[in-house]
Amino acid sequence: MSLADMRPRHDGPPRGRPRSEAVERAIIEGVMKLLEEGVSLGELSIERVARTAGVGKAAIYRRWSGKEELFVDVLRAAEPPDPELPGTSVRDDLVVLLEQVRRRGLANRSSAILHSVHAQMKSSPKIWAAYHNTVVAPRRRLGIEVLRRGQENGELRADVDVELLSDIVVGPMLVRAVLRPDAELPEGLAEQIVDTLLEGLRPVSSPSAPR
Structure with a gap:
């Protein structure tokens, strides 16, 4: 799975403006880039993510309440999608x-x-x-x-x-x-x-x- 394919999956209606997909992808990729560089969770701040992703902090807070919620979406995006059960047995x-x-x-x-x-x-x-x-x-x-x-x-x-x-x-x-x-x-x-x-x-x- 490439970083470009890693987008957070939310329940309910999408948050943000119509162009939010590109912004969300940039933010998710920004977090992954920092993790690749060895930044620990304790050092991972919203300010640092915003600088790396090339967006303002407001763009992040419109979509996530804080770094905990953002980080959970990063993990979900990196995992296999939820399976569709056959229901046969x-x-x-x-x-x-x-x-x-x-x-x-x-x-x-x-x-x-x-x-x-x-x-x-x-x-x-x-x-x-x-x-x-x-x-x-x-x-x-x-x-x-x-x-x-x-x-x-x-x-x-x-x-x-x-x-x-x-x-x-x-x-x-x-x-x-x-x-x-x-x-x-x-x-x-x-x-x-x-x-x-x-x-x-x-x-x-x-x-x-x-x-």
Whole structure:
């Protein structure tokens, strides 16, 4: 993905004037340029971003309330887009969701900048909270909705806690993508994880009564 393709994705109507796309792109690219030069989050100020992007501070504040909100949009722009779920089965939907996690893991590994930025972000509670609320939490809710539908249509056991199940489904991929940077993330891993888990999650017939 080139910097020119990195634009913040907002929910709701676009902010700013009609020419805002070019301005927003310049601002996002300005932040990425500073990160490439080794500027830390603590040193990243609105004034510095404005100078680098060639815009006024007002142009930034019209679109973002502060650097935390701006930085979250930069991270979102650098990530793969949210997936479109096929809706054919709980298995197919879970595979798509896990494949997105796998690709994000590969992207982080191939980008020293993103890897460094994610590490710095965790030391800033305000930025991490904003990222969690706008990126992590919605994706988790989507996964839980998929699991609930699976229970309702009989694809999954009804006695399983979907909140816990969501962590169990995503956990193996996150371990490989985040906690084990030396672990492989091969194609087909999402299918392997989902199929392995579903073996123990499908409803089973009641055992026959003893004679």
